[in-house]
Amino acid sequence: MAEVKRRYHSPLRSEQAEASRAAVLRAARELFVEQGYGRTTIEQVAARAGVSKPTVFTAVGNKATLLKVVRDVAMAGDDAPRTVTEREDVAAIAAAGDLDRAIALTARHIVDVNARYDEVHEVIRGASGADPAVAALWETSEAERHVGAGHLLARLHAAPALPVRRAQDLLWLLMATDHYHRLVVGQGWSRRAYERWLTEGIRALFET
CATH class of the missing domain: 1.10.10.60 (Homeodomain-like)
Structure with missing residues (x-):
């Protein structure tokens, strides 16, 4: 043998x-x-x-892959092979059992992600106009955030007053790292003030 x-x-x-x-x-x-x-x-x-x-x-x-993985780690918080929506802080949203609590946890999750990701987001934004690989990564990031907004809405366990697709579009907009950069980095808002702004914006999705 x-x-x-x-x-x-x-x-x-x-x-x-x-x-x-x-x-x-x-x-x-x-x-x-x-x-x-x-x-x-x-x-x-x-x-x-x-x-x-x-x-x-x-x-x-290679360098393009380096930037992508750096982006992934910044968004997820570590290099473990799990998506953002598979992680404990997102699972806690679904387990909250109360819409107000779930909204608060959603806002806190978005704050944490954007705080880690902001510097890398600026690198990608700055290079997206000059490098096709980075431009593709930028488009991927935008699309993935839209998918992520849908996952978060599903975990909130509540039907928004407006159409689901529109609610997803608006949450995608609220989640954008640009807001964190403009308000916290640019205007000197505290993370707590930014979190309150997010909380109010998310809650408004469920109001008539």
Whole structure:
């Protein structure tokens, strides 16, 4: 009988690979925010992460993929293979049992996401007009936020007074990171004030 080869699994090697990936993503985010997407190179990412250039490609991918994964991590809060809507804070919305509580949890979730994502959002927005790959990522982000608005509405367990599609469109607009950037970063609003504004806007979707 032919000998069956077994794949060797090394926990140490897996830990090293995860550490390298985390270092690459951290370095990429820092550089993108500091100097923009266009000026950032794979060589710079590798140097800041303390890894070789090939390791950047192995751990994450090319520069466009780096930006996408940095975006995903910023929105989700970590690099675990779960979507935003699969995470505990979104699950809590569905389990709230009370519309006011569910709306408050929804607003808090949006605040947390936008606080993590704002700097990366600005990088993508700034580079979307000059790089086709980033332009595509921008369009994907807009579309995914619209889908996410639909998921959040479903978890609120309430039928809005206006048509569902319109409610989804309006929540998609309320969720936009642009509002966080303009109000909190630009105008100096506190996160709490921004959260109250969101809460009021979401509640208005369910009023006649």
